[in-house]
Amino acid sequence: MPQPSLIQFQNVAKVYHMGDVEVHALRGVTLAIEQGEFTAIMGASGSGKSTLMNIVGLLDRPTGGAYLLEGEPVSTLSTERLAEVRNRTIGFVFQSFNLLSRTSALENVELPLLYAGIGSAERRRRATASLERVDLGSRADHHPNQMSGGQQQRVAIARALVTEPRVILADEPTGNLDSRTSVEVMKLFQELGNGGITVVLVTHEPDIAQYASRVIHMRDGRVLSDERQEPKIAVVPPWTQGDEEDPP
């Protein structure tokens, strides 16, 4: 029996109601994403990329069609169950990092584990390992405002990784970063993909999409094209020495 796809969309639609006006953010999207794939989603502003990501990330529910995560239909789960599944299965990386200010990098990374009900010693151990994996082990005590944008985004990635999720969702993660730091982040994502973690990334930049193994173009709430490609290998000065120690 073939393994079901990790993420499966069957004619997923999303309609927003704004008063009398209906906004069709997604008009029937069907796609399947396999484990370990590194997918880039592209498309013009307003084409529905973020809406798609929010549904994949269980932050939002489709208004039509079905979404199966690990073969299970998730659209009918309760808000509480969704929070649990999100906590275990999905890690988010945002354009604006969304780190808690005046809170150390370590505590920021510990946050998802707090809601997983993990004890403080274990939390600390895993958060430290996760920070080391993004080469920020020495910055554990630093607060976000003491770090560069690239470092902050790496803390955010460490936070997304700490629960050892199966999926990392990144909505324009390089939007606030310069090109060199962007490549650093891409290299990290490529390594995660090699380690079996599924990465879905939204980007406007074709340069960034090159690093993915699959590119989906969207227009007006529909999938315009969906192509696999040979990813460009991200090459930056090495800062990820620590990553063999703690595979996902």
Next chain:
Amino acid sequence: MNPLQTLRVALRALTRNKMRSFLTTLGVVIGVSAVIAMVAIGDGAKARVEATFAAMGSNMLIVLPGTSTAGGAMGGFGSMPTLTWDDLQAIQTEIPTVRAAAAQLRTNAQVMSEEQNWGTQVFGTSPEYFQIRTWPVAMGSLLTQGDVDSGNKVAVIGQTVADKLFGQNSNPVGQSLRIKSIPFTVVGVLDKKGQSQWGQDYDDIVIVPVTTFQQKIKGGLKNFIEGSVAVSATSADSTSRAESQIRALLRDRHRLPLGADDDFSIRNLSEIASAQQEGTRTLTTLLAAIAAVSLLVGGIGIMNIMLVSVTERTREIGLRMAVGAKPADIRLQFLVEALALAVTGGLIGVALGVFGAWRLATSFGWEVLYRPDVIAIAVGFSGLVGVVFGLYPAHKASRLDPITALRFE
């Protein structure tokens, strides 16, 4: 997330904004400290009233001669002798709720020892008087029925008189003193009773047998008691019954027709005491109500700040939800923050109230009484305020949509 972690997260959030948190708690601090201080002072006053009335005598009634209509300019109670020695006897023997009764004749006199001279009040009474006033001796012995029967020239003196005439820490028992130049032997020194509520010194007294008093100090009218009658009822509950029975008895004996005014009056000391306590209680209730209002205002202050905090931390809430917080986790977190604010305010308020009551009491010479139950209720009540006023902001936070919250600027 377990409760301890929730508490830690809440405390972190509060300490991040120390000044604001402190100002937010002020309303509760003021409310609780006011409650604690007012109740402590009120209870102190009440305890003092109780103690002074207890010192007067237990379950005590005083029967005074004279009509009530003859009050004011006519001289009032005690000015016209209407009580007879037979009346006293009847009160003693015919009323079952009366434990003891004694005449008390009173005069002011100069009293002299070998060296000293002191103006005091001299009482003529019988041995029952000491029972009525629950007043034992510190040294020597009380008057006896034999002293009354034989008209012995013996005296029992109060602590103040002992100090003034014979010096501090002396033993006046067996020594002699002169009242109106008549020599008396001191047979006993009474226990210290302290001051009455009106500042009168109970211990400034010389007590002699009633017969001796009449023969040597102040000759009276033959059949009438030129003073009052002290009565103690068998129990605290029976004092009012004793009062009405004595009234009926005396009206009957004095042959007062129906509708005529009493030609005597009865003071019920326990009623006066409870009236006084009622007064303090009303005051305490009033002040507690004011304090409750300020606690309410404090609660509204907490709600206001919590709402501001929810708005300010919208993105944080969105993020927490994205990484796995359930609505219940968010609700609990904000609820615990409100609770922590209120309880901290409550505890500071208790400390401040205890200290404030103590400062006021020492500078005004009041008494204070701290009741652990009041303190516990005050802290518990501030916690309740925290929960009640934290509920709405916490609920609002838990209902946020994570996507909108994460996009919030």
